[in-house]
Amino acid sequence: MLLTSEKLELDLKSKLFRGFSDTSRLSILESLRIKPLNVGEIVQATGLNQSNISNHLGCLRDCGLVMSEQRGRFTYYRLADDRIDSLLRLAEELLSDVAKGVYQCTRYEVTEGANNGD
Amino acid sequence: MLLTSEKLELDLKSKLFRGFSDTSRLSILESLRIKPLNVGEIVQATGLNQSNISNHLGCLRDCGLVMSEQRGRFTYYRLADDRIDSLLRLAEELLSDVAKGVYQCTRYEVTEGANNGD
DNA sequence: TCATTATATCATTAAGTGGTGATATAATGA
DNA sequence: TCATTATATCACCACTTAATGATATAATGA
Numbered sequence: 001m002l003l004t005s006e007k008l009e010l011d012l013k014s015k016l017f018r019g020f021s022d023t024s025r026l027s028i029l030e031s032l033r034i035k036p037l038n039v040g041e042i043v044q045a046t047g048l049n050q051s052n053i054s055n056h057l058g059c060l061r062d063c064g065l066v067m068s069e070q071r072g073r074f075t076y077y078r079l080a081d082d083r084i085d086s087l088l089r090l091a092e093e094l095l096s097d098v099a100k101g102v103y104q105c106t107r108y109e110v111t112e113g114a115n116n117g118d
Numbered sequence: 119m120l121l122t123s124e125k126l127e128l129d130l131k132s133k134l135f136r137g138f139s140d141t142s143r144l145s146i147l148e149s150l151r152i153k154p155l156n157v158g159e160i161v162q163a164t165g166l167n168q169s170n171i172s173n174h175l176g177c178l179r180d181c182g183l184v185m186s187e188q189r190g191r192f193t194y195y196r197l198a199d200d201r202i203d204s205l206l207r208l209a210e211e212l213l214s215d216v217a218k219g220v221y222q223c224t225r226y227e228v229t230e231g232a233n234n235g236d
Numbered sequence: 237t238c239a240t241t242a243t244a245t246c247a248t249t250a251a252g253t254g255g256t257g258a259t260a261t262a263a264t265g266a
Numbered sequence: 267t268c269a270t271t272a273t274a275t276c277a278c279c280a281c282t283t284a285a286t287g288a289t290a291t292a293a294t295g296a
Contacts, residue, residue: 010141010148012213013206017138022254023128026135030128039273052255054274073263073272083212088131090208094201095130142284157243170285172244191242191293 019065020087024048025056028077032066033085036078137183138205142166143174146195150184151203154196 020026024046031037031045039057043050057077060066067080079085138144142164149155149163160171175195178184185198197203 007141009210009213010144013209014139014141014144016209016213017135017144020135021132021139023125023132024254026128026132040271049256050273051257051275055254058274070263075273081212081215083208087205087208087212090201090205091131091134092127094199094205095127095134097199140284158241167286168243169245169287173284176244188293193243 015063016065019060019063020091022056024052025060028053028056028060029065029079029084029088032077032079033088036069036076038071038074038076040074042077133181134183137178137181138209140174142170143178146171146174146178147183147197147202147206150195150197151206154187154194156189156192156194158192160195 020029027046027048028042031042037045039050039053042048042053042057046053048056057066057068061068061077064080065084066077069076069078138147145164145166146160149160155163157168157171157175160166160175161168164171166174175184175186179186179195182198183202184195187194187196
C-alpha cells in the first residue's frame, strides 16, 4: 500500500514518462535535442502534421518537458531541462543492452510499420 | 523525416518508456527497487490485484525491465538492470524541479483519485 | 490422486489516447 | 482593413490499453 504522497509521486512520474512514451512526442523531443526549433521546423524534422505536433507540444509543455518562446510569428520550443537529454541518453544506453527484449515485446505493438525484417 | 534505423530506435525507446508510463507498472517497479519480490509480495506492496499485476509483469518482462526467476512455487521478479533504477532516480530529480508543470498537465488525467489536497 | 497455493492467461468492458481536418487565434505587412 | 502566415484548439473516430473475473497451469504436499 502507498501513502498519499507516494501516490502523488507515482502519478507525477508516470505522467513524466508518458511524455516519452509515444513515438511522435519522442521524435519531437529528439529534434529539440540539437537546438530549439519553431513548429514549422519541427514539422519538417519529424514529418508529422502541424495539428498533431501542436497537440503533442501542448502536452509536452504542460508536462514541463519543453518550454516555448514567442519570436514574432514563430513559437520556438526547446527542452526544458538538461536532464531530459540525460534521460534520453540513459535510455539509449539501456536499450543497447536490452533492445532484443523490448523488440520482442508484442504486448504493445508498434503503430507504424517498423520495417521489422523478420 | 527519419531513417529506418532511427524510426526503429524511436519505437524501441517509446516502448521502454511506456513501461514506466503507467502508475501500476511504476509502482511494481518501485517495489522492486528495494529487493526482488514474488508476485504475492508485489500484490501486498502495491495493493493491486493479482491478475492485473501478472499482466503488467508480463509486459515489463517482455520489455526487458524486469527479470523473473522461479523458486519452487514462487516466481521472483527483480529489476533487469541497474540503469532502470538510475532512470527512476533521474526522473525524481527532474520532477523535483518541474513537478508543478507536470502536476498542472491536464491532458492526461490521473486515473485514481490522487488525494490532491488543492 | 487430490487439494491447495502461486502465478499466468484469456475475454470482456470501459476508458484513454493519437491522428486528422476544420477552424480559431495571433502576428505581420500591404 | 484585408490577406497571409504561423500556431493553437476542437471534435470526431479508430485504436489502444488497463482492470477485472473466470479459468488454466504448475508446483507442492498429503
